[in-house]
Each structure stands twice: as structure tokens, then as C-alpha cells.
Amino acid sequence: MTTGTPHIAQRPRRADGRRNYDAILAAARKAFEADGSEASLENIAAQAGVAIGTLYRHFPTRASLVEAATRDGLADLVAHAERLASCPDPLRALSEWMEQAVRHFSTFRGLVGILAQSMYDEGTPSHAMCSAMHHGGADLLRAAQAAGRVRADLTADELFDLLSGAAWVREQSLPDRDGSPRFLRLALEGITARDRES
Amino acid sequence: MTTGTPHIAQRPRRADGRRNYDAILAAARKAFEADGSEASLENIAAQAGVAIGTLYRHFPTRASLVEAATRDGLADLVAHAERLASCPDPLRALSEWMEQAVRHFSTFRGLVGILAQSMYDEGTPSHAMCSAMHHGGADLLRAAQAAGRVRADLTADELFDLLSGAAWVREQSLPDRDGSPRFLRLALEGITARDRES
DNA sequence: AACTATACTGAGGACGTCTCAGCTTGGATG
DNA sequence: CATCCAAGCTGAGACGTCCTCAGTATAGTT
Numbered sequence A, B: 001m002t003t004g005t006p007h008i009a010q011r012p013r014r015a016d017g018r019r020n021y022d023a024i025l026a027a028a029r030k031a032f033e034a035d036g037s038e039a040s041l042e043n044i045a046a047q048a049g050v051a052i053g054t055l056y057r058h059f060p061t062r063a064s065l066v067e068a069a070t071r072d073g074l075a076d077l078v079a080h081a082e083r084l085a086s087c088p089d090p091l092r093a094l095s096e097w098m099e100q101a102v103r104h105f106s107t108f109r110g111l112v113g114i115l116a117q118s119m120y121d122e123g124t125p126s127h128a129m130c131s132a133m134h135h136g137g138a139d140l141l142r143a144a145q146a147a148g149r150v151r152a153d154l155t156a157d158e159l160f161d162l163l164s165g166a167a168w169v170r171e172q173s174l175p176d177r178d179g180s181p182r183f184l185r186l187a188l189e190g191i192t193a194r195d196r197e198s
Numbered sequence C: 001a002a003c004t005a006t007a008c009t010g011a012g013g014a015c016g017t018c019t020c021a022g023c024t025t026g027g028a029t030g
Numbered sequence D: 001c002a003t004c005c006a007a008g009c010t011g012a013g014a015c016g017t018c019c020t021c022a023g024t025a026t027a028g029t030t
Helices: A015-035 A040-049 A052-056 A063-084 A090-105 A111-120 A127-146 A154-171 A180-191 B015-035 B042-046 B052-056 B063-082 B090-105 B112-120 B127-146 B154-174 B180-191
Strands: none
Touching: A015 A040, A015 A052, A015 A063, A015 A127, A040 A052, A040 A063, A063 A090, A063 A111, A063 A127, A063 B015, A090 A127, A090 A154, A090 A180, A111 A127, A111 B154, A127 A154, A154 A180, A154 B112, A154 B154, A154 B180, A180 B042, A180 B154, B015 B042, B015 B052, B015 B063, B015 B180, B042 B052, B042 B063, B063 B090, B063 B112, B063 B127, B090 B112, B090 B127, B090 B154, B112 B127, B112 B154, B112 B180, B154 B180
16 A cells, blocks of 8 residues: 555544444554454454454554554654653663664564554555654754764664664564664664774 | 474475476465565465465475575575685675675565574474574674674674564665665674774 | 434455365386 | 376365445434
8 A cells, every 4th residue: 555545543423433442442452462463353353342344444454453553652752752852961862762662663563564664655554653753763863963972874764774673673582582672782883973993 | 383393395206296396486486576475375376387285285384385485595695604704804704694694584575584483493494594594694703703803792693683683674675775785784883893982 | 203424233255274085196016 | 018006186165364335223413
């Protein structure tokens, strides 16, 4: 899906509609957590005590359900970026935000892939949120670069590649071995400014 | 699948069996290239001019088909590591191998995920090849570390996390925007030895 | 109480995975 | 060359999932 209006699920008008909408969302969060973004929609509907058609009424695509299920968490992330923008130590702000971003990107298996797609595809439910994240991250990056703490030639796109990579490694890892903290530390070493000899 | 003998497809005994085996493999490579590792097996069988049961006879699981389809390429990678081990510039050897590894890991969408799983799960068709790659990469890493060119505290597991991350970014990228070369350069900056001030 | 926009239901078509009972045949054997 | 059988092939069918839509129910308004 490259074109078309992204469907951002909106709260239904009728009381029973809102009840079901919320129940589906709750069931979806649980199912995504357990089975990843490819969790069975029929099962989600059943868990929510609703027929499959009702799920599709509220969330016409899987992506729209994922978007709704992750909207709040990602909004938090954007808000946090804004708060950190005024931090006196911009490198610390950036690195702290990166850690939080990786955590959010890997809320459940498959999410980071959806977000990575949405980042550059406007016809996608999560595109708006991804765009907001992009701005938030870019601001923190610019600040750290202005302070001479991060190499000037790093772009925001590249930063998000690193974040996505770290999140993907995290979602792949078995519960006991999370490679992402170390990954992020190495990435940070790679992007911080240093005196070049040659 | 965590336990059980990994199925390594072996060349069938009879001539018709070998013919079909090869046809299926050829069709699978084409289909994986086009549709990723989740390509329809029924379609692959049809393209190979074979009934679905025949495909399952030779490749009882999707993972076993992926393994067979990628075996040669990954064997090349292992062989290349052995050749590079005698290179006078061990950092250059390592970085060259890393580039090649990322290319192979992202032969088609979904492959890097399968390989990442196989790396630490012995009950998996690709585990043997992954293990060989792990050794090859670890040797190059050790050599670069012995020469003082790469930070001593980097483990082979961490190196593979970086490689996988880069490959994942590459497989996500649209054809025109491949973030992996830059990703790899940044990673390399992160892992090379440097004089620490503090 | 009547009305209607909103919402719900669930059967059904399309497609995918995987199995297995029955059929076919390559190649070995005398 | 005729026989034989292990290796191989077939495709219907059970099952799970996605997604649609014609028919039905009801919340909220008048």
C-alpha cells in the first residue's frame, strides 16, 4: 500500500461501538505482546468477545490496529523528546532518548518493521507518528551536533537506521540475551565527534 | 522448533528425484527473491512443475528450503573468511568481510531473521552454516584485535548483532535507498580501537 | 413509539499450510 | 528382458487465516 488515505481509527460515536473498540484494542495489545504483530485477528476478535466483522469495522487493516495499539506509547516518546530538548547536556539527552526509542520500537515482535516502513511511506497509518518521532529525534541530534558532541555529517535518517537496527536486534534476542544496550553503546561510539588524526 | 534434528535436505537417490529437487530449488530462489522468505510454497511447487507433496517430500519445512537455497552463498562467505584470514591488514580484512556478510544476509527479505534465529538455535537447518560463519567472523575479529585495530572488548556475538542490524536495515530499505553501507561505516567507527582520554 | 444512522453478526470465498493413502516408476536383480 | 519394490509423485482434503458483505440489531434522537 503506497497510496491512499491512511486509516487512523477514530473513536466511534455510539456507546456500544466505543466499548467494543476499547475491548478490541485491549485484546490486540495482549495478543501482539504474546504473538507479535502477526497475531491472529480472528483470535483477537474472539478475545474481545466480538465478531470478526466488528474488528474490521473499527480497524480495516492490520496496520491500523497496530497504529492504534502503539499510538500512546509513541506519543510519550515524542513528548519526551520535547522535554529533553532543553537539557543542558545534549549528548546525554540524545543518548537517553535513543534508549527509550529502542525500547518503544521493540514493544512487540514485528513492530519495528512496521515503523520502518511507515517512516517513509505516507500512505500508512503510523506515518504521522513516525514523522513526529523523526522531528523529535532530529532536533535532539541537531542540538548535539551544534554542541560539537556528535559528528556533523550524521543525518536523522541514519540515526533512525541505527535505532531501528538496535530495536530489531532486541526483538530478535531471546528474553535472556538482549543485545541492544551494547549495540547502542557501540553506535554511540560511532557517532560521537572525535579528533581525527588524518 | 527448539529441539529435534535439523533437516538438511540431501540430494535424492533417483534421477527424477534429483530433477525435481533442483527444479524446486531454482523456483524457490526466484520466489524468495521476489516475495521474501514467506513466498507461497504452493506457488513454488507450481513454478517447479511439481505437486505440493513433492516439495514437502524434499523440504519438510520452510526453513529447510531456505537453508538449501542459501547454502552455497553462505559457504562462499565462509570460504572468503578463510582466505582473508591471511591478509596483512586485518582491519581491512574484517571490514571487507563484513560488507560481504551484510550482502549475503540480505539476499532476500526475511533471510536475516532466519539466520539470526539459527545462530543460537541448534535445532535449525541453517545452524551449521551459521556456526561456520560465526567461527569465520570470530577469527577475523580476533586477528584485528590482536593487531590492536579493534577494541578488545568486542565479542563475536556483538559483531554479529551489528552485521544483522545492518543487513536488516538493508532489507527494509527501498531499492533506491540502501542504508547499510553507511550503517556499517558507523559501526566500524564504533568498534575500532582509539586512544581513550578518560 | 417510531425512526434511522450506526454498529454487529457470522457464513462463505479465497488462499495458505501440511498430511497421507494410493499410484507411478527408476533402476537393480536374476 | 521381465520382474520387483523402494523411492518418488500426486492431489484431495482438513484446517487456519484473511477479509467481505448481506442481513439483522440497537443506541440515541425526534
